[in-house]
């Protein structure tokens with residue numbers, strides 16, 4: 001197996017005990033820090049290795065799960081030209097959505113590639129900064145307002161790029177065409193609505209409402225990244241004979257699941273704080 005793909009699965013497995021520890025200790029900072037750094041490394045590959053290398057790695061990750069319990073000829077698996085779309089060339093077929101993803105960007109128009117870079121870079125900035133923000137609340141941590149502005153601008157730029165890319169997807173059968181197209185617009189709304197409400201709340205001086213909606217926004221962003229990809233893996237593991245579901249189902253569900261989980265985590269963090277875990281000293285409000 002390719003070393004990078006092996007390390008990806010090893011890092012995923014190591015995250016599980018951290019999750020269990022966070023539930024028990026009610027200290028979520030190490031869990032979120034791990035996930036943010038993990039996303040930074042994965043998404044950084046697109047910048048370091050180039051678009052083709054990033055997509056080949058992504059396909060390799062899914063080659064593993066999609067071949068568990070399936071031969072090379074399952075209906076949702078297809079070959080790609082010269083078997084060039086993956087880092088795991090031992091597999092001769094790949095999830096059809098991954099082959100379509102490779103074809104869209106490798107040899108695709110430069111503007112499309114630039115939009116994907118814009119989306120990946122700015123949404124990674126948004127994910128990392130928004131996560132830092134909920135654990136360093138305003139009024140208790142210097143720089144909160146400035147990092148918050150960076151985060152909001154980043155998510156707006158990123159989702160503008162994503163929206164433009166999504167407008168092309170009706171044609172892409174392997175992605176789940178209309179279902180996924182509108183699902184991705186819905187996913188973008190699950191992040192934009194909470195962040196919009198959060199911004200309006202703080203401008204009106206309602207810091208508690210701001211805090212609650214920004215947690216939901218962080219949940220949506222984490223949902224759109226981590227829960228989306230976890231659902232994709234589960235679907236590729238379980239569904240071998242139907243294409244389109246891998247992107248269609250997460251696009252409608254990942255953001256909402258993220259928001260619901262963020263509410264649960266926020267309540268646990270609040271309860272832990274009221275018992276003195278991770279208490280912070282206030283500084284002058286910004």
Ligand code: HEM
Nearest residue numbers: 043058120123124127162165166184187188191221224225
């Ligand atoms: C919030 C809603 C989101 C929407 C609507 C969205 C939409 C999209 C679209 C349309 C694509 C390209 C598919 C194509 O054109 O063929 C894409 C790919 C990608 N997006 Fe997003 N995205 C969202 C959130 C995020 C977040 C939060 C991150 C990172 C922190 C992210 C990182 C990526 C990456 C890295 C890819 C390339 C595939 C991969 O390696 O995962 N996206 N997204």
